[in-house]
Amino acid sequence: MQKTLSIYDTTIGKKAIAAATGLILYGFVIVHMAGNLQLFLGPEKYNAYAAMLKATPALVWGARGVLSVSVLLHIATTLSLVGHSAGARPVGYRQKTLAATNYAAMTMRYGGPALALFILFHLAHFTFPGVAMGNYRHEHVDIYSNVVHGFSVPWVTLIYVAAQTCLGFHLYHGAWSLFQTLGISHPRYNPMLRLIPKAIGVGVAAGNIAMPLAVLAGVIR
Numbered sequence: 663m664q665k666t667l668s669i670y671d672t673t674i675g676k677k678a679i680a681a682a683t684g685l686i687l688y689g690f691v692i693v694h695m696a697g698n699l700q701l702f703l704g705p706e707k708y709n710a711y712a713a714m715l716k717a718t719p720a721l722v723w724g725a726r727g728v729l730s731v732s733v734l735l736h737i738a739t740t741l742s743l744v745g746h747s748a749g750a751r752p753v754g755y756r757q758k759t760l761a762a763t764n765y766a767a768m769t770m771r772y773g774g775p776a777l778a779l780f781i782l783f784h785l786a787h788f789t790f791p792g793v794a795m796g797n798y799r800h801e802h803v804d805i806y807s808n809v810v811h812g813f814s815v816p817w818v819t820l821i822y823v824a825a826q827t828c829l830g831f832h833l834y835h836g837a838w839s840l841f842q843t844l845g846i847s848h849p850r851y852n853p854m855l856r857l858i859p860k861a862i863g864v865g866v867a868a869g870n871i872a873m874p875l876a877v878l879a880g881v882i883r
């Protein structure tokens with residue numbers, strides 16, 4: 663007897679799940695950056711913002727649940743789509759061209775796992791268990807001081823800058839491939855359409871890189 667296909671068994675279903683979870687993560691990354699940029703407003707504003715977020719545990723745990731499921735589904739579906747496209751051509755191309763699609767696929771294939779590693783590092787650093795990477799104690803209330811102490815260590819800042827560069831490329835190519843999935847594409851308007859994912863990728867990377875660099879430069883202290 664033939665098994666009924668679920669949405670997860672079809673390529674289009676996987677693409678839809680990858681796109682929907684990608685959009686949720688996109689939203690989180692932008693809102694998280696906007697909130698974190700309050701570091702530039704000083705410790706009172708930043709710590710009040712962090713406290714406000716934690717004041718409603720149901721909201722915090724709800725968001726954590728949605729984010730965790732989204733990350734896992736995003737990784738599972740994109741890995742499966744990559745495996746599927748590799749399986750569709752078991753004999754590799756004789757000549758590998760460095761076409762734009764190849765370069766985009768490469769940044770997603772290596773940048774994606776790098777981002778997953780960064781998220782684990784970032785959680786260990788700032789959330790749980792709060793590993794102090796420098797000469798200070800992690801505080802569960804004074805979040806501003808955790809961030810300033812954390813980013814005062816040059817090798818930590820370097821990891822953040824490298825990870826945000828990967829994130830910028832990932833957001834750019836991710837949004838562009840979402841446009842393709844949704845059929846938002848036209849040879850005449852593509853150069854203009856590409857500006858939207860580019861602006862988001864560069865904007866998020868720049869905003870996130872500005873914070874560790876500002877700490878290292880003594881602008882945020």
Ligand code: HEM
Pocket residue numbers: 691694698712726729781784785788789805809822829870871873874
């Ligand atoms: C320079 C940029 C960033 C800064 C300054 C920053 C800062 C922080 C801080 C301070 C926390 C802990 C908040 C608390 O204890 O209340 C946190 C949590 C978190 N960050 Fe970031 N973050 C940055 C970039 C990112 C990026 C790029 C991602 C994802 C790709 C990310 C994902 C998360 C997640 C998932 C949490 C856990 C939220 C929770 O469940 O409490 N962060 N971040």
